[in-house]
Amino acid sequence: MIQAKFQRIIGSFSSCQILVIGDLMMDRFIWGNVSRISPEAPVPVVEVTREEDRPGGAGNVIFNLVSLDAKVYASGIVGMDSVGEGLVRDFERRGINVEGVLLDPARPTSLKTRVLAGHQHIVRFDRESKVSIGQDFEQRLLDVLDGVLPRVDVVVLSDYGKGIISPRVVSRLAQSCRRQKIEIFVDPKPENMRLYRKVTCVTPNTAEAFLGMGQLPKTDNESVEMIGRKIMKTLGLREVIITRGALGMTLFNANYPGRGDSAKITHIPTVAREVFDVTGAGDTVIASYALARAVGANPLDASCLSNAAAGIVVGKVGTATVSREELLAAI
Numbered sequence: 001m002i003q004a005k006f007q008r009i010i011g012s013f014s015s016c017q018i019l020v021i022g023d024l025m026m027d028r029f030i031w032g033n034v035s036r037i038s039p040e041a042p043v044p045v046v047e048v049t050r051e052e053d054r055p056g057g058a059g060n061v062i063f064n065l066v067s068l069d070a071k072v073y074a075s076g077i078v079g080m081d082s083v084g085e086g087l088v089r090d091f092e093r094r095g096i097n098v099e100g101v102l103l104d105p106a107r108p109t110s111l112k113t114r115v116l117a118g119h120q121h122i123v124r125f126d127r128e129s130k131v132s133i134g135q136d137f138e139q140r141l142l143d144v145l146d147g148v149l150p151r152v153d154v155v156v157l158s159d160y161g162k163g164i165i166s167p168r169v170v171s172r173l174a175q176s177c178r179r180q181k182i183e184i185f186v187d188p189k190p191e192n193m194r195l196y197r198k199v200t201c202v203t204p205n206t207a208e209a210f211l212g213m214g215q216l217p218k219t220d221n222e223s224v225e226m227i228g229r230k231i232m233k234t235l236g237l238r239e240v241i242i243t244r245g246a247l248g249m250t251l252f253n254a255n256y257p258g259r260g261d262s263a264k265i266t267h268i269p270t271v272a273r274e275v276f277d278v279t280g281a282g283d284t285v286i287a288s289y290a291l292a293r294a295v296g297a298n299p300l301d302a303s304c305l306s307n308a309a310a311g312i313v314v315g316k317v318g319t320a321t322v323s324r325e326e327l328l329a330a331i
Contacts, residue, residue, distance in 0.1 A: 022058030022158030025110030075100030
């Protein structure tokens with residue numbers, strides 16, 4: 001019975017159209033082997049065997065949604081460089097609508113380069129700009145969103161703190177979505193947490209939840225319950241998910257009858273069998289949760305699905321996605 005319910009939810013994913021707005025970036029992985037230490041400095045020498053580029057940040061949210069068979073509209077800003085061109089080509093090749101992707105000649109496309117030896121992460125290099133996009137690009141972005149919103153069922157906002165998210169963009173987007181009765185799901189950065197008043201749901205990890213409320217992070221259940229309630233009250237939300245790594249996730253849910261303004265709190269343990277890499281797990285959570293909610297799943301069922309999806313991707317190396325077939329098998 002339970003399995004059939006989740007199969008129906010997952011089977012409905014292909015009917016959903018989702019707009020993802022956020023910080024688009026590329027994750028570059030350089031793989032190799034280490035067999036000696038450099039004679040020039042006490043560092044490992046990595047003999048490179050292969051390289052791979054994968055969409056990161058909001059791009060990873062987009063790829064997770066596509067992997068789950070949703071129809072996706074991408075919106076963000078990339079530079080006029082080979083990295084940005086490669087990112088847009090990847091989107092187009094997978095049938096992603098890119099009319100909301102703007103080009104900024106003065107801004108590099110965010111690129112994170114990771115060097116790995118086997119499963120060991122050796123070092124990471126970041127090339128990016130965190131400068132605000134400015135009023136001109138804000139207006140251009142908002143104009144594009146006005147044209148796209150009538151075509152989508154739900155909006156996901158993926159905030160990596162790289163400058164695309166601003167009070168003006170969030171305020172105008174929230175107004176438009178309320179008017180058109182479109183729900184917004186947000187993976188927030190702590191510094192922008194208080195911008196997300198009256199959205200549908202935010203999905204911070206433990207550190208982001210506490211820092212977003214101006215507090216030092218704690219990991220015990222009582223403290224997590226306290227900070228989740230504070231987020232709900234401060235932002236006026238009825239759904240919050242706090243992802244907790246090896247401890248799974250905690251759902252705060254006021255979307256059910258008989259409880260007034262209080263929230264039911266559910267601690268959901270991790271289902272991951274092995275953890276190779278947690279890179280991008282939060283992207284998988286927001287993608288699968290928003291998609292499940294968009295096709296009618298209640299918050300608890302959507303949380304269980306997103307928890308299962310996260311358990312799959314942490315068993316992979318690098319920025320990874322989960323397919324609909326993998327999620328069905330996990331159930």
